[in-house]
Amino acid sequence: MPELPEVETVRRGLEPVLTGARLRRVEARRPDLRFPLPDGFVQRLTGARIETLRRRGKYILAPLHSGETLIIHLGMTGRLEIEDSRRARTAGVLARASAPNPKHAHVLFETETGVQVTYFDARRFGFMDLVRSEGLAEHPRFASMGPEPLEAEFSAAYLARAFKSRGQGAKTLLLDQTIVAGLGNIYVSEALHRAGVSPLRAAGTLAKPRLVAIVAAVRAVLRDAIAAGGSTLRDYANAQGAAGYFQHAFQVYGREGQPCLANPCTAVIRRVVQAGRSTFYCPRCQK
DNA sequence: CCCACGACCTGTGGGC
DNA sequence: TGCCCACAGGTCGTGG
Incomplete structure (x- = not known):
């Protein structure tokens, strides 16, 4: 489901807790989503520091100080949620969405400051990858991607x-x-x-x-x-x-x-x- | 290159 | 109540 506005909303919500954060624990609770997670996924992410959170099309991109970028696509039913934030931050104006089914909590990220972000995905059409940040735009995943609709190139x-x-x-x-x-x-x-x-x-x-x-x-x-x-x-x-x-x-x-x-x-x-x-x-x- | 279609996977809602 | 089918925010691979 998530299209650009949903992906951008998720990115903005994660930005304050993940920008500059070091991942102290990463757990992959299954070896694959739509595709297998890349070799050494947990190992390569554990201890890594996230520089910024960006978006390209429907992808969330997290460039790391290690020189790699974590790529996340939410597919149709992917969700990234900050744990313990539901009660704390959605009590006000916004309606809460249905609670994610814990059996579909496939990947867990925990920062050095103790914030946990969980990736849920019932249908598993989403995927994650870790690729070299250098030349990311030329990566097969992005090389043939069209312009961002909110930028001037889209005319x-x-x-x-x-x-x-x-x-x-x-x-x-x-x-x-x-x-x-x-x-x-x-x-x-x-x-x-x-x-x-x-x-x-x-x-x-x-x-x-x-x-x-x-x-x-x-x-x-x-x-x-x-x-x-x-x-x-x-x-x-x-x-x-x-x-x-x-x-x-x-x-x-x-x-x-x-x-x-x-x-x-x-x-x-x-x-x-x-x-x-x-x-x-x-x-x-x-x- | 262009285009149509099935596959992937799980859940839900409607009709009978 | 239960069963079966259609359909769901997205890509990707195959074959004509």
Whole structure:
């Protein structure tokens, strides 16, 4: 589930406790997630100091003083939670997400100051890796990744090049991480609705003004979603175990059969399957 | 290169 | 209540 806004929210929540922290204990409670953990995973991390916490697309990156970078992808159901923070920090404004099932606590990190961060992942579509920090951008994992949607490189001119002579729907291509990094099924549907572009429209046939609208809508949706702490459908929670609340602002995602909320639109939201994934859109607002 | 589709894994909600 | 199917935030590999 976690798309860019959720990953960014988790990163921000972990940042204060992990920046500059030394890991005094690391436990891998199984040898693999989606892929095997890298050789010597626990050993290479134990005693390492985390420099900063960064994000690229849907990946959390923790460069270490050892010269390696810990890479974490949350897959569909991955959660990173600071232990003992649920009671302490979510008692206020934010609703608490459902508690993670302890049987899916696969990796534990403990800092020198006694803070424990647990990685939970029911479906185990997430993964972790340790790679040399030098040349990280050229690592196969990142070399072909598209630009960050909130940075200037993601522009209408860029999209025009990326979409050129592509017959697939705009929806499918925006989901492609080599075109733009970080978008997933929720935010692509929401962004195309804001842009007034049909998800079924062949990407290569979109004229420049429509690409301008898509770029603006993608940025606006991501900014709004980050400000809302992401979207919690089922499993997602931030580092403090709190739910996001952008799901309450969905205009189309998960709203099949319900009225379009655009004023004065009276059409009903449709669901179609594209590239094996559900797409939600308004047939009247999106052309 | 482009595109469609199944695989990976577990849980949950709906229909009967 | 119970069973079975469809579906879920994401990639990745294969085959045409």
